[in-house]
Amino acid sequence: MQIEKKPLIVAFCCNWCSYAGADLAGTNRLNYPANVKIIRVPCSCRVNPLFILKAFQRGADGVIICGCHPGDCHYTTGNYYARRRITLLFSMLSYLGIEKNRVRLEWVSAAEGAKFAATMQSFAEEIAELGECKRLEDLRCKK
Amino acid sequence: MKLVKDLSALYEAIAAVQELYLPVENKGRVDFKLYEAGANVDIKTLKTVRSAKDFFFTQTETLMGFKVEGKNIEVEDLRPEVRPFVAFGVRGCDARSFEVLDKVFLVDPVDTVYEARRKAGTVVTLACGRPEETCFCTNFGITPEAPAGDVTTWLTEEGLYWQANTDKGEALTAAIAAVFTEGDGKAVEEQKKAISDIIAKLPLANLDMTHLEGVKEETFWGHPVWKDISETCLACGTCTYVCPTCQCYDVRDFDCGNGIERFRCWDSCMYSDFTRMAHGNNRNTQDQRCRQRYLHKLVYFPRRNEGMFGCVGCGRCVAKCPSKLNIVKVIKALGGK
Amino acid sequence: MQEMIKSKLAELLSTGAVTKVIGWKRGENFYDVSPAAFESVESLADFVYDDFCGANLSKFLVKEPGKESKVAVVLKPCDTFSLNQLIKENRVNRENIFVLGVPCEGKLSEEKMRVMGIVGLTGCKVEGDKVTVETLYGTETLDKNDVLLTKCATCHSKKHVIFDELIGETGEDSDVDRFVGVAELEAMSEDERYEFWRNELSRCIRCNACRNACPACTCEKCVFDNDASGVAAKSNANSFEENMFHIIRAYHVAGRCTDCGECSRVCPQHIPLHLLNRKFIKDINTFYGDFQAGADAESEHPLVHFTENDPEPSIVKEGK
Amino acid sequence: MQRIGVFVCHCGTNIAGTVDVKTVAEMLGKEPGVVFSTDYQYMCSEAGQTLIQDAIKEHNLGGVVICSCSPRMHEQTFRKACAKAGLNPYMVEVANIREQCSWIHKDVAEGTEKAVILGRAAIAKVHLNAPLTAGESPVVKRALVIGGGIAGMQTALDIADAGFEVDIVEKNATIGGKMAQIDKTFPTLDCSACILTPKMVDCAQHEKINIYAYSEVEDVKGFVGNFSVAIRKKARYVDETKCTGCGICTEKCPVKNIPNEFNMGMDNRRSIYIPFAQAVPKIATIDPNTCNKLKTGKCGVCSKVCGAGAIDYTQKDEIIRREYGAIVVATGFNMIDMTKFDEFGYAQSKDVITSLEFERLTNAAGPTGGTLLRPSDGKHPHTIVFVQCCGSRSTTENGKPYCSKICCMYTAKHAMLTREKYPDTDVYVFYIDVRTPGKNFDEFYRRAVEQYGVHYVKGMVGKVAPRADGTLHVQASDLLAGEQLHIDADLVVLAGAIEPDKSARGLATKLTASMDTNDFFTEAHPKLRPVESPTAGVFLSGVCQGPKDIPETVAQAGAAASKVIGLLVKDKLTCNPCVAQSDELLCNGCSGCEHVCPYGAITYETKEFMQFDRSMKPRRVASVNPAVCQGCGACTVTCPSGAMDLKGFSNRQIMAEVDAICK
Amino acid sequence: MKIDMNKRDSVIRMTGINPRTCMKCGKCSATCPSFDEMEYHPHQFISLVEAGRVDELMASESLYNCLACMACLERCPRGVEPAKFVEAVRNLKLREHGGNHLAPEAIPEMLDADLPQQAIVSAFRKYSK
Secondary structure (H helix, E strand, O other), X not given: OOOOOOOOEEEEEXXXXXXXXXXXXXXXXXXXXXXXXXXXXXXXXXXXXXXXXXXXXXXXXEEEEEEOOOOOOOOOOHHHHHHHHHHHHHHHHHHOOOOXXXXXXXXXXXXXXXXXXXXXXXXXXXXXXXXXXXXXXXXXXXX | OEEEOOHHHHHHHHHHHXXXXXXXXXXXXXXXXXXXXXOOEOOOOOOOOOOHHHHOXXXXXXXXXXXXXXXXXXXXXXXXXXXXXXXXXXXXXXXXXXXXXXXXXXXXXXXXXXXXXXXXXXXXXXXXXXXXXXXXXXXXXXXXXXXXXXXXXXXXXXXXXXXXXXXXXXXXXXXXXXXXXXXXXXXXXXXXHHHHHHHHHOOOOOOOOHHHOOOOOOOOOOOOHHHHHHHHOOOOOHHHHHOOOOOOEEEEEEEOOOEEEEEEEEOOOOOOOOOOEOOEOOOOOHHHHHHHHHXXXXXXXXXXXXXXXXXXXXXXXHHHOOOOOOHHHHHHHHHHO | OHHHHHHHHHHHHHOXXXXXXXXXXEOOOOOOEEXXXXXXXXXXXXXXXOOOOOOOOHHHHHHOOOOOOOEEEXXXXXXXXXXXXXHHOOOOOHHHEEEEEOOOXXXXXXXXXXXXXXXXXXXXXXXXXXXXXXXXXEEEEEEHHHHEOHHHHOOOEOOOOOOOEEOOOOOOXXXXXXXXXXXXXXXXXXXXXXXXXXXXXXXXXXXOHHHHHXXXXXXXXXXXXXXXXXXXXXXXXXXHHHHHHXXXXXXXXXXXXXXXXXXXXXXXXXXXXXXXXXXXXXXXXXXXXXXXXXXXXXXXXXXXOOOOOOOOOOHHHHOO | OOOEEEEEEOOOHHHHOOOOHHHHHHHHHOOOOXXXXXXXXXXXXXXXXHHHHHHHHHHOOOEEEEEEOOHHHHHHHHHHHHHHOOOOHHHEEEEEOHHHHHOOOOOHHHHHXXXXXXXXXXXXXXXXXXXXXXXXXXXXXXXXXXOOOHHHHHHHHHHHHOOOEEEEEOOOOOOOHHHHHOOEEOOOOEEHHHHHHHHHHHHHHOOOEEEEOOEEEEEEEEEOOEEEEEEEEOOOOEOOOOOOOOOHHHHHOOOOOEEOOOOOOOOEEOOEEOOOOOOOOOOOEEOOOOOHXXXXXXXXXXXXXXXXXXXXXXXXXXEEEEEEXXXXXXXXXXXXXXXXXXXXXXXOOOOEEEHHHHHHHHOOOOOOOOOOOOOOOOOOOOEEEEEEEEOOOOOOOOOOOOOOOOHHHHHHHHHHHHHHHOOOOEEEEEEOOOOOOOOOHHHHHHHHHHOOOOXXXXXXXXXXXXXXXXXXXXXXXXXXXXXXXXXXXXXXXXXXXXXXXXXXXXXXXXXXXXXXXXXXXXXXXXXXXXXXXXXXXXXXXXXXXXXXXXXHHHHHHHHHHHHHHHHHOOOEEEOOOOOEEEOOOOOOOOOHHHHHOOOOXXXXXXXXXXXXXXXXXXXXXXXXXXXXXXXXXXXXXXXOOOOEEEOOOOHHHHHHHHHHHHO | OOOOHHHHHHHHHHHOOXXXXXXXXXXXXXXXXXXXHOOOOHHHXXXXXXXXXXXXXXXXXXXXHOOOOOHHHHHOOOOOOHHHHHHHHHHHHHHHOOOOOOOHHHHHHHOOOOXXXXXXXXXXXXXXX
């Protein structure tokens, strides 16, 4: 059962657009790395900065948040709030010297299966290049 | 009397035989750090921000683990391996604090982690060359000019005078014998005198503590000082965490995903969830919590420990409390009636 | 000045206009000034307003019952921003508060003196730009700027934004660039910034003084204290928890922090926590337009607001 | 700790092909709390569901994890199945090991490992699930149809016939849409107006249908069953209740040179106009941009000639707010702007026209009275070149990547009709592929070639250049002959790509309905829910969802209507139980959540709370209206103390998933 | 009919365009001003490259009948850019002549202040293997 330890990526996907986009990528058999693991949230605005930090604590090497394109939020405005929150959080992480490529936000619609797969592919490559996340790790979780 | 002229040679020599911890400066703040070559050692600054209790009673200490695999749980002993070490540059007040802590941790049931560290540690104290206005250790019978410890040292113009007091101290002295020369010790006597002169001028050196002798636990319970203090106490843990004698801790579990790490960490009686139990909390309001903190040090602890106060007068809380509330004010308020 | 304030407060207490005053009280020595509550005219004898009244008293109002009795509070200009913010968030009932605005020329820090190696402090006199300090080991004369509290050295406003009565004159917004420190860090490389913050945050003893002093941190129960939150912690077991606590704390007050600087003032380890909050303030100003929390009690804070043209998070990558 | 059952679906070979389902079931069976774990061929089948139900009863399961396809596919199926076995449906979690695992990975070891991890995450979540009960909300028994073309009309008629009230909002002065402009319809060649106008009249006369013509949707609030829509009724400057549609004003108006939109600008109308003779409602409209009276205050001729006294220059836009249970989008299409394709010379020559312009040129009510004449000189064209795929199937920025679907057939129709009416014309059709799937479609196209002698040439036109003598030099490929053709044409007709109406994008935002990259509305499921938008209560009719011809549009319109009827016959809708809830003991009353809630579901009240010293202290605390909350979670992140949490997606649940994934 | 997939791959690499995106509409050939002079027309370049029949193209005069006017590139609805394929086949031909036409060592003496750096880079790219 032991597959080589790859950089681990947690993807928070909004139920209405990005999670559906991920489904579409699957329907179209578009491959992206298996180390991307998706967590379904109702909306990108449901993603609490705590979840992102928690993911790093638990050993994630990259975290990506996907939501509906601005203006297309199923709940009208959720992704606009998410955009502000996430922008500020990302800026703060970078300010603390956390590699800024460790986190990403992408807008992926339900129709953009190809974009979803391509995004995950490129994000996984970026994270692989950065290697293991050392700056936000909790060694207790890595034993 | 043994004298060391080259301090860095001394550090190197100690570090060669044991782990050496000593005060290191970082951006104007001094704390005990593991010695490494080139470290910015600062033994002139009187007080480290954190007290020396960290040597024996660390802020967090992993105790055990539960490794979870499927439906099986395996218990692991995660207590750290303790290696012999030297705590260098400890002041008299902190040295006394170890005795206070011993009363808690070395009585039955003995705290094995604390005991292991206590046995492994050699305490090298340093006389307080420049006592400060926040110091009031003399009220507790501490002699800052000749502090206790396995080894006592004095930093003088000539160099560092060194005097081993215990077997552990002698052993350390023997292990690094090469760094010593002999000095006449005059400078030590002069320094002791100079320190005594300064102490005489310290504003808090002669507190009236008589009203605390032999009182009952409940004597001061209804005193108005608790409400006064709690009114602007922020309920932070600064006083507790800089205090060398505060010994309360919480045992918590951390879920690491694959299992649990059980650890203990300092706790503060200033916190609202301190000693919270299933039924709720013993002390619900901040005045009750403040009362607990000060009476524990001034009344409850001495009653159980032959009059030994749970305070060593280091003055850290005096300097660090964000609201400038501290034990000296309480001592005075209780005395004033 | 102090006497004028005292007599005003005495008047308020004696006429029954207020039943309690929150101010500062003289302690053991020149710098020993505690926030305190005064409930009688006699108790005001200990009232003090001087160069060491750095503490922001607005947060103590949150504890007030918020009904029936009225409380007077003495606020410096920067403290009034905090009060406004608390009113905006319904944490303080404006009707039960009497705000006495007092002018401020910058408060001093005895801790800064200690860091400069000046110890055994016994007395202090401020004359113009100079501060003369008496110690057990002699007398020192210092530049006032060098011993100002960090928050005062980069004061953003000397204007009272909310008050019922002023003693003296209110001032103006300052044109000091308070973001210099943030900009210096931004100019560093990622690795340098990481090292900088590691060095700072690794000293954190998790005493919670920053949180408990912060007028924006008024949660009934902090997530870090709430065992049900999933992120509760009482100590920093490792570097992650140091980062986590300070990132989330700064994040939770982002858009609400008035830059009162209490966090840095109370930190026993002198961690420049205000640099975290100011980073958020600077980002908000840059990304979403200038915003000063607490400048009024109405405007929506930037994180519960948006525009359709807000920048994307990729701006962080494009920037430095 | 819950007693959890794990059910791993093979989905035939869809999952089992790249995921070792036995191993997954075995591995997950070892997880804490899992008391039963198995795999099965098709979990969603009757037998699969029975398997789950039996296991729930036999093992007294408190939680169920199904490792199968996307929860967007079968979560409801499994929830219902579990509910039948007495388990609360919200104690079910689906681990998506098909779309997000087996289908994207080729390596079995990799797929299996990932499936196990996804299963663990679902187990971790179920441990923290709590039984939820859905509330109910009433349904407003009225539907709104946006767009009054054939799609909108058909939908409205079908809904109205079922006995529900329907409002049609049409942005133009009349309903009818594009079909009103078309001359004949393929493949039967019956007259478009003859079949459309009776429907328009039906709409106008139906007692359950109310038409808001010359109106637009201003904003949409609410949610399925309870939409509240503001409709802007634009000022016509004519009192609808008085105008008889006699048309005198449209003859007397002195402003004569306004390009007539109905005839694609190929003739003129007046400033006050009725779009066409059969317009519904047949009411005159003043064009405020060109009317002298409105612009300068001088004129007033129409007012003088109107016998009914219907002219009202002071009329203002009116906002009407109405409640609806369902909304149907039928916003239709337009042809893309052909001026961007300079190779076709559309902007250079009047004789290069679009197909819709060609329709008007051949229509009896058109600018030429139905005689095919060149727009430039009014002469009869002898050589006509039709170009297909103008902008369709193009990945360049001016074009559209999709096939516009209708062009092959209408071009065949145009070519055939031209040859029939004017046998002396040479007709060329340049095509890339001729696509004629449809009943009698290919026969129709072959007739154009075989009986009518239309020259079909495989190849594309590369250049259309106007010559000094007024002819058009057409340079094209004949790929089958391997030649470059040079044709001197009199008329070139471009079958331009069609695109969704520009208003659709803004409307989608108001409706929070999602769109694809081409601005076509996305359907809830491409196969199984083709007339529903993913946004509950919003339905799709006609070309707004994708290119369609008339019979398909009518069919889809009927389908959308039946979905709407299915919704409106219900008296109550079950609400989503995954809503926010506030913990009063933690709430500090800051109002952050109230500000970010898009539905106004959060209100505050002041309550007194006992303090530890037994005194009472008032505090504002938030409460959530579960019927209004839609469960987005915006409030939960705004709340610093975590007082606000979302049922079904709680902080602890999401963190548990994070933990499980990362361990 | 010689199939040479290596050459095909070289052309694809040089153009950076997948010839399979061509939908064989013929618009390139319809727009080509040199159509009549060419043995192989622009759309056929794409088809032949895709089929690996690059040798036929290399042997054909058509290579030099292309004016590089880029009309085909401009008009193509699929972004296939036939002109680039013609250019790529020309380059293949050039490189076939053996040796590098421009050695790296020769470059320094060609440098002068007036010569744009870009010209050297593109020449180097074109004339050396």
